[in-house]
Amino acid sequence: MSRVAIRRTPIDQKTFGVEIARLRDLDTNELRARWRTVLRREAPPHLSRHLMFRVLAYRLQADARGDLDSECENLLERASLAGAIGNQTTRAVLIETTVEQGTILSREWNRRMHRVAVMADGFAWNGKTYPSLSKVAFAITGTRWNGPRFFGLRNKPTPPALGSKP
Numbered sequence: 001m002s003r004v005a006i007r008r009t010p011i012d013q014k015t016f017g018v019e020i021a022r023l024r025d026l027d028t029n030e031l032r033a034r035w036r037t038v039l040r041r042e043a044p045p046h047l048s049r050h051l052m053f054r055v056l057a058y059r060l061q062a063d064a065r066g067d068l069d070s071e072c073e074n075l076l077e078r079a080s081l082a083g084a085i086g087n088q089t090t091r092a093v094l095i096e097t098t099v100e101q102g103t104i105l106s107r108e109w110n111r112r113m114h115r116v117a118v119m120a121d122g123f124a125w126n127g128k129t130y131p132s133l134s135k136v137a138f139a140i141t142g143t144r145w146n147g148p149r150f151f152g153l154r155n156k157p158t159p160p161a162l163g164s165k166p
Contacts, residue, residue, distance in 0.1 A: 016064040020057055024113070031056065050108060105133075105151045107140070114140050116151070 026034060031052040035043040038059055043052055062068075068076075099105070103118040117124040122131045130136045133147025141150075148154040 016060060019060055023053055023056055023060075026053075028052070053108070099153065105153075107151050109140050 023031070023034065028049045031049060032043045034056060035041075035052060038056055047055075099118050101118055101120050105116045105118065105123075107114050107116075114125065116133070116136050119129060122129045123133055123136050124130075125136045125139065128139075130139065133151055133153075134145060135147070137145035137147045137150035146154065
């Protein structure tokens with residue numbers, strides 16, 4: 001039996017922006033229905049509204065603007081294969097993230113999207129400039145955060161398993 005590849009029709013930029021705005025207004029059940037339409041399968045039952053929104057937004061963005069390049073796909077593939085085999089060296093693999101001036105960082109917090117502009121002299125949010133991302137995260141949440149982690153620029157390292165050698 002032959003397989004037929006079905007490609008999604010790319011979304012133009014204007015439609016893309018409207019679609020993301022619509023996703024923000026959907027509740028959990030509506031996001032699950034949209035998940036079935038876009039990804040052609042059921043959403044995992046444990047996913048929160050926030051994660052479903054992010055996955056759907058990414059998929060729509062990838063359809064509109066292109067998916068990961070081959071270098072990133074290869075890196076993710078190697079990391080997942082090594083993890084499946086039990087290779088502990090994948091824990092040491094970190095992707096260094098540099099944020100250039102003019103970059104806009106975004107984070108949803110309490111159902112509001114917050115956007116921070118990277119400036120030469122700090123980070124701009126809500127008309128004010130902050131010296132660090134941690135100060136911005138504190139202003140948004142009212143609690144102390146590691147700023148790069150709050151904005152998804154740094155992952156928490158996985159602690160070694162009990163009984164394993166470092």
